[in-house]
Amino acid sequence: MSAHLPRIVDTFAEAFAMWGTRAIITAETPAWATAAARSMTGFATSVIGCKCEAGIERELLEEETPDRRPGISVLLFSTSMDSVGKRLIERIGQCVLTCPTTACYNGLASDQSVVVGGMLRYFGDGWQISKLLNNRRLWRIPVMDGEFVVDESFGVQRAVGGGNLLLLGTDGATTLKAAQAAVAAMRSVPGVILPFPDGVVRSGSKPGSRYKALMASTNDAYCPTLQGCIDQSSLTPEVRCVLEIVIDGLDLAAVETAMRVGMEAASPCGLLQISAGNYGGNLGQYKIALHGLTPTLAATA
Amino acid sequence: MSLTLTLHSAPQVPLEVDGLLPEAVEGKDAAQVAALPLMHGNEKVMVGDFFAARGKGNGELRLEGDLSRVKLIGAGMSRGKITIEGNAGLHLGAGMLGGEILVNGDAGDWVGPEMVGGRISVRGNAGHMVGSVHRGGSVGMRGGEIIVHGSVGNETGNGMRNGLIAVGRDSGDFTGVSMNAGTIIVLGRLGWRSGAGMKRGSIISLQEAELLPTFSYACSYRPIFLRLYLLYLRELGLTVEDAGIGGVYRRYSGDSVELNRGEILLLNR
Numbered sequence: 001m002s003a004h005l006p007r008i009v010d011t012f013a014e015a016f017a018m019w020g021t022r023a024i025i026t027a028e029t030p031a032w033a034t035a036a037a038r039s040m041t042g043f044a045t046s047v048i049g050c051k052c053e054a055g056i057e058r059e060l061l062e063e064e065t066p067d068r069r070p071g072i073s074v075l076l077f078s079t080s081m082d083s084v085g086k087r088l089i090e091r092i093g094q095c096v097l098t099c100p101t102t103a104c105y106n107g108l109a110s111d112q113s114v115v116v117g118g119m120l121r122y123f124g125d126g127w128q129i130s131k132l133l134n135n136r137r138l139w140r141i142p143v144m145d146g147e148f149v150v151d152e153s154f155g156v157q158r159a160v161g162g163g164n165l166l167l168l169g170t171d172g173a174t175t176l177k178a179a180q181a182a183v184a185a186m187r188s189v190p191g192v193i194l195p196f197p198d199g200v201v202r203s204g205s206k207p208g209s210r211y212k213a214l215m216a217s218t219n220d221a222y223c224p225t226l227q228g229c230i231d232q233s234s235l236t237p238e239v240r241c242v243l244e245i246v247i248d249g250l251d252l253a254a255v256e257t258a259m260r261v262g263m264e265a266a267s268p269c270g271l272l273q274i275s276a277g278n279y280g281g282n283l284g285q286y287k288i289a290l291h292g293l294t295p296t297l298a299a300t301a
Numbered sequence: 302m303s304l305t306l307t308l309h310s311a312p313q314v315p316l317e318v319d320g321l322l323p324e325a326v327e328g329k330d331a332a333q334v335a336a337l338p339l340m341h342g343n344e345k346v347m348v349g350d351f352f353a354a355r356g357k358g359n360g361e362l363r364l365e366g367d368l369s370r371v372k373l374i375g376a377g378m379s380r381g382k383i384t385i386e387g388n389a390g391l392h393l394g395a396g397m398l399g400g401e402i403l404v405n406g407d408a409g410d411w412v413g414p415e416m417v418g419g420r421i422s423v424r425g426n427a428g429h430m431v432g433s434v435h436r437g438g439s440v441g442m443r444g445g446e447i448i449v450h451g452s453v454g455n456e457t458g459n460g461m462r463n464g465l466i467a468v469g470r471d472s473g474d475f476t477g478v479s480m481n482a483g484t485i486i487v488l489g490r491l492g493w494r495s496g497a498g499m500k501r502g503s504i505i506s507l508q509e510a511e512l513l514p515t516f517s518y519a520c521s522y523r524p525i526f527l528r529l530y531l532l533y534l535r536e537l538g539l540t541v542e543d544a545g546i547g548g549v550y551r552r553y554s555g556d557s558v559e560l561n562r563g564e565i566l567l568l569n570r
Contacts, residue, residue, distance in 0.1 A: 132463060138529070149526050
């Protein structure tokens with residue numbers, strides 16, 4: 001049995017302190033809520049290039065949303081509380097306010113918050129209406145299909161970004177299948193998102209570049225095509241494909257749970273190794289050891 | 302155990318109990334509370350002259366008996382809870398800042414005049430001037446919630462600037478008169494001339510109503526914010542039909558003799 005399981009590399013994922021928030025988008029139908037959520041979480045794969053990382057946490061049943069309409073829960077992360085606020089204003093303003101029938105609510109109870117609806121209200125050009133319900137201020141902004149309702153403030157909290165798994169396989173198809181299995185399992189974990197396209201990233205990066213203008217460049221140690229060119233490849237000759245899954249979570253426990261669930265789901269899929277990306281422990285505030293997450297799997301494989 | 306005051310002698314003229322607040326009796330035992338001063342008409346009396354006290358003040362005050370002639374219950378209170386097992390008299394929660402008052406009975410006129418915060422819940426009916434401005438003033442209720450499960454009289458929310466007034470059944474005439482802002486929801490019928498002179502704010506009814514000619518029809522739509530309000534009222538124990546929560550409402554703007562920035566929403570039936 002153990003011969004079919006991947007080797008769990010004795011390493012750690014290096015994760016970073018971030019700030020996170022949760023937005024609840026509702027609409028008349030699940031399709032419109034999803035349309036707004038997809039738009040809001042588009043181009044939000046990495047803070048390096050997108051100023052934030054965002055994704056759909058899960059679909060919400062009508063009974064789970066503030067207005068009892070179909071909804072989507074979105075998580076958004078950035079490097080500071082101020083940046084989270086700015087990104088929310090940009091993305092709710094451009095992607096949710098614009099989407100037919102939607103409303104957008106704060107989904108995170110926290111002592112700290114950023115003003116969002118309180119800025120978006122100016123789109124109402126003086127016709128906006130404030131409502132205070134149970135100590136919660138809402139804004140009604142007139143739009144062409146009625147009104148857009150948005151919370152004045154959204155809760156923010158310290159969060160964890162950049163948890164990750166590296167899946168190493170003998171070929172692309174097998175590795176992709178394992179990645180998809182991991183993603184499907186990890187999406188069931190509350191409080192996390194996988195910000196890359198359908199949760200998977202092929203262009204893992206290392207900090208810095210030989211070109212001064214770049215903050216990051218390709219993770220050459222994990223590129224199969226460079227095995228003969230570079231001095232310190234992390235790959236063995238039989239590895240032909242490496243895919244990464246990046247995890248952002250509202251807290252460390254959620255990220256760890258998602259990584260464990262992902263490893264367990266990917267393990268039976270024919271991978272050679274499961275590893276994780278780090279920078280020698282010199283950059284991130286969190287080190288998540290793979291063997292610590294799945295001691296049984298690590299011992300078996 | 303909370304402090305309980307049971308009325309043993311019905312007042313012949315109004316008994317004023319302003320100052321008898323949860324925060325004022327906190328830590329006091331029954332004997333200490335019984336010695337506190339009250340006004341019975343123009344006569345100084347003690348709490349013990351009218352109430353039998355038991356327990357100790359711990360932030361919650363219970364009043365038992367027909368308190369229809371007991372005025373100013375909870376006036377100016379800022380925290381804690383007052384529960385009234387029976388009817389309450391005039392000026393209940395006047396100028397209230399915070400905390401909660403629950404009346405398991407009816408309340409007289411002037412419930413929560415010029416209230417600032419907290420919540421007043423009346424399980425029965427309430428009289429005129431709920432959440433209103435005092436005569437001669439310009440600004441009525443400025444915050445908080447008044448929830449009346451039954452019906453209310455005239456001039457509910459007169460001069461209201463903020464907060465929520467919800468009525469489980471019908472409201473009298475001039476509901477929301479001279480309203481500056483805030484929200485009044487009447488699950489039953491609105492009286493005549495609702496919203497007269499209103500500048501801003503929302504008056505909502507789940508029944509048909511005859512409106513002043515100074516209100517103009519804007520459109521029919523499903524107001525999302527109203528779902529939040531009605532679901533909240535349902536949580537508070539009011540009976541809100543599903544048709545009201547997801548329904549189409551006719552929006553009327555008014556009062557055009559003022560700013561014309563107020564609204565009356567009437568459920569399409």
